[in-house]
Structure formats: structure tokens, C-alpha cells
Amino acid sequence: MSEAINKKRRQFGVMSFTQVMHYRLPLAGVVSILHRVSGALMFFLLPFILYLLDKSLTSEISFEYFRGFTSNWFVKLVILALSWAYLHHFCAGIRHLFMDLHMGLDKNSGRKTSVAVFAVSLPLAALVGLKLFGVF
Amino acid sequence: MANNNIGPKRLVVGAHYGLRDWLAQRVTAVVMALYTVILLVSFLSGSNFSYEGWAGLFARQWFKIATFVTLLSLFYHAWIGVRDIWMDYVTKSVGLRLAFQVATILWLVGCAGWAAQIIWRV
Numbered sequence: 001m002s003e004a005i006n007k008k009r010r011q012f013g014v015m016s017f018t019q020v021m022h023y024r025l026p027l028a029g030v031v032s033i034l035h036r037v038s039g040a041l042m043f044f045l046l047p048f049i050l051y052l053l054d055k056s057l058t059s060e061i062s063f064e065y066f067r068g069f070t071s072n073w074f075v076k077l078v079i080l081a082l083s084w085a086y087l088h089h090f091c092a093g094i095r096h097l098f099m100d101l102h103m104g105l106d107k108n109s110g111r112k113t114s115v116a117v118f119a120v121s122l123p124l125a126a127l128v129g130l131k132l133f134g135v136f
Numbered sequence: 137m138a139n140n141n142i143g144p145k146r147l148v149v150g151a152h153y154g155l156r157d158w159l160a161q162r163v164t165a166v167v168m169a170l171y172t173v174i175l176l177v178s179f180l181s182g183s184n185f186s187y188e189g190w191a192g193l194f195a196r197q198w199f200k201i202a203t204f205v206t207l208l209s210l211f212y213h214a215w216i217g218v219r220d221i222w223m224d225y226v227t228k229s230v231g232l233r234l235a236f237q238v239a240t241i242l243w244l245v246g247c248a249g250w251a252a253q254i255i256w257r258v
Contacts, residue, residue, distance in 0.1 A: 057190070
């Protein structure tokens with residue numbers, strides 16, 4: 001086993017940002033990187049989400065404060081971003097679970113299911129946005 | 137067999153490393169997906185969108201426990217995902233990666249404490 005540990009291996013670094021920009025991702029790759037981006041966004045905004053839950057639940061007074069706070073356009077925008085992140089992560093995650101069961105692993109169905117992820121997550125996110133900004 | 141997998145002879149490469157975390161990430165994902173459905177159905181079917189309707193959901197003990205279990209699943213799930221991000225991109229310095237990983241754990245444990253406080257205050 002020690003040979004396996006001591007063996008010198010060629011080191012490959014992470015792609016630089018300029019390299020990434022020249023790399024044409026297939027649609028499944030876009031779903032994949034957005035899965036990571038949306039997950040990271042929700043991770044960093046966890047305190048914001050807990051803050052909203054706290055204000056909405058604690059009392060009727062804090063609930064009124066919550067309503068006032070969420071009527072701000074920028075707060076609405078953040079909530080919309082989080083809603084999109086949740087919807088995308090949810091849909092791409094279900095796609096992941098099916099692929100774990102060895103379903104839809106080939107190139108063509110990978111592309112088809114990527115289209116399906118966007119076809120579900122984006123209209124639902126748009127619906128949340130319309131509701132947030134008072135269209136209906 | 138007794139002594140050949142400890143200390144400097146510990147097997148650090150090969151299959152099954154990370155299998156537990158991989159599986160935990162899937163199981164916690166299913167827990168969160170089920171909770172999402174339960175939350176949406178109970179909130180929307182109640183058709184009471186005032187404070188009473190919302191807080192009423194969380195007043196029941198089983199719903200508090202379901203919420204807390206889901207949030208713990210979320211924190212475990214997020215730990216695995218964010219750890220993977222550090223492992224993929226912070227490759228130059230082991231110390232820096234460790235610092236990010238420790239910060240991630242502290243962040244999530246802090247959030248778990250806050251979540252418990254929120255849920256059991258209603």
C-alpha cells in the first residue's frame with residue numbers, strides 16, 4: 001500500500017476562470033454547475049432564511065414586521081433568487097436521484113432531462129416572481 | 137488482518153471512501169423533498185394565509201419535530217455539498233481548505249441551534 005501513497009503523480013490544478021469562459025458546456029453541464037451555484041447560494045443565505053422564518057413565526061407583531069420587511073423590492077429580489085435556487089436544486093436533484101438508479105445516463109437522455117429541469121424550474125420561478133411583485 | 141489497516145499502513149485510497157456521505161446526501165435529499173410536499177400541501181390546503189394559519193401549522197408537536205428533522209437533514213446535506221466545493225476548488229493549501237471546512241461546520245451548527253430556538257418558541 002505504501003507504494004500507492006508514495007507514487008509521484010502529476011498534479012492537475014483547477015481550471016482558471018478564463019479557461020472556463022472558453023469551455024462550451026453541454027446543457028447537462030449547465031444544469032450541473034447551476035446545481036452547485038444554487039446550493040452555495042442557499043448555504044450562504046441560510047441566516048437570511050432563518051431570519052425570515054423567525055420573524056414570520058414568533059408573534060403577530062413580528063409577523064407584521066415580516067410583512068413590512070418583505071415588501072421591500074430588494075428583499076423580494078433576494079427571495080426570488082432563493083426561490084429559483086430551491087426550484088432548480090430540487091429539479092436537478094430529482095434528476096440526480098434517477099441517474100443514481102442508472103436511468104437516463106446516455107448523452108441524449110441527459111440532454112432531454114436537462115431541458116426538463118429548466119422547463120419545470122424556470123416557469124415555476126417566474127410564477128413566484130409574478131406573485132412576489134404583485135402581478136396576481 | 138488485525139493490524140494491517142491502522143497507522144501508516146492505513147488504506148487511504150480505493151473504493152468505498154465517501155460512500156456513506158454519498159448515501160447520506162441522497163437520503164437527506166429525499167427527506168427534504170417529502171417535507172417540501174407536506175409543508176406546501178398543509179399550508180395551501182388550509183387556505184388560511186394569515187399569521188394564525190402559518191403559526192398554527194408549526195404549533196403542533198409532530199410538525200415541529202418534522203421541521204427540525206428536515207432542517208438537520210438540510211445541514212448534513214449542505215455540509216457534504218459545501219465540503220465538496222472546498223475539495224474541488226481549494227486545492228493549493230490544505231490548511232486553507234481545513235479552515236473553510238471548519239468554518240462551514242461552525243456555520244451549520246450555529247444555524248441548527250437557531251433553528252431549534254425558532255421552532256420551539258412558537
